[in-house]
Amino acid sequence: MGFVEELRWRNLLHDITPETEELLNKEMVTAYIGFDPTADSLQVGNMSQVMTLLRFQKAGHKPIAVVGGATGMVGDPSGKSVERNLLTPEVVQFNLEAQKKQIAKFLDFDCGANSAEIVNNYDWFKNFSFLEFIRDVGKHITVNYMLAKDSVQNRLENGMSFTEFSYQLVQGYDFYWLWKHKGVKLQMGGSDQWGNIVTGTELIRRIEGGSAHALTTQLVKKADGTKFGKTEGGAIWLDPKKTSPYKFYQFWVNTSDLEAAMHIRTFSMKNKEEIEAIEKEHNEAPHLRKLQKALAEEVTVRVHSEEALKRALETTEILFGSSFEEFKKLDGEEIEGAFDSDVTYRVSKEIFLNGTEPVGLLGADTQIFPSKGEARKTIQGNGVSLNKEKLNLERKISADDLLYGKYLLVQKGKNKHFLIIAN
């Protein structure tokens, strides 16, 4: 199955310039995708683009990831309704290094002709003066052309700085430079990048009469069309320090059937037959959640590691699989290891001496709830469990409730677990 055909099957293809597919079927092509260093880690949404590069490489082509040391200094207006604050050069540099490491985990940099590369567009912009740029590049594109882009049109009402307006030209020049110096013939990206990408192909055509291609993919969305990759606690990051592997795994396991079917096409390297087999198995015994688990396992291993997945599975087993009787069999080290630091709270043992009110413990002594009122409301709504037993307001919590004289297992809702350690 060809690269484009593959994307089509996975429902990932959004738009493609004519003859691109023929070109890809004919020869090894070098293509790039740009990454904006707006944060110090990629999040799951960005990951679909890295997967596109990976698929591209597996199809026998050469992928290049461009980190935006230059473009990141300017700021892409696409999809933004208001002018953004500029990042300082130090932040851009820091973010870019972090993202580079993450992207590197996905691709193969040592497989001969189609080895992947990561380059930084700052390298070809740093010695390019403003005057040179507006003479050598700006002269080839009319303002009329740039003005027609959606990313600009959407901002005409509320205003847009010259800086952001010029963004498409800066990104367009990237494409030109890569085309000229690295033989890149194709730029890919999310569907919001179409305008920026074709400014590049236009530049190549006007400066040198060359031809280059564009291909965009569907932006990942939830089943209801809302933003993907956000949870109550915020975005899901690839950086294990920002989103623990356990949380990461849980994010995928928790998706609905509909979304899991969509996402496995986007984020799994499994082929059509394998995915369809898993779906069939899932539909025969949906309660086993085969689809979600297959997705979560594969993605967790790719982003983190086998070892991280193993730990995430162990934690899942401890928190979801077992009764309190089984939980009690674990030793202290195993219990503490199962909880991330942001769901672990330490309190003084003394507060349990005469028994303590659940509201105070959960809403004040710990930050499991933001206030006592919140804690009370959720407890009243039957939403809190202590050591796997539903909690009510009258229930006093005493030293007898502490496992090993130290641990208290708290659940908020069905799947948010907390550990209180009494010292």
Next chain:
RNA sequence: GGGGAGAUAGUCAAGUGGCCAACGACAACAGACUGUAAAUCUGUCCUCUUACGAGUUCCAAGGUUCGAAUCCUUGUCUCCCCA
């Protein structure tokens, strides 16, 4: 430049002197049912609080009034129509 409409909680959107912490819808969170799913039903949903209650809200600042989201003044911003 002239004329008109508007700004209400995360979003949309009622409310036009006391019954307003403010109808309703969506989102979000929780419960039941399930499969850590969906759909459905139920509860919560400005903040804090020992279900009492307290505090701060309806663009901003002043004012009228016993009492204002609602009336008046000024300012800021948005939208529409005519030039």
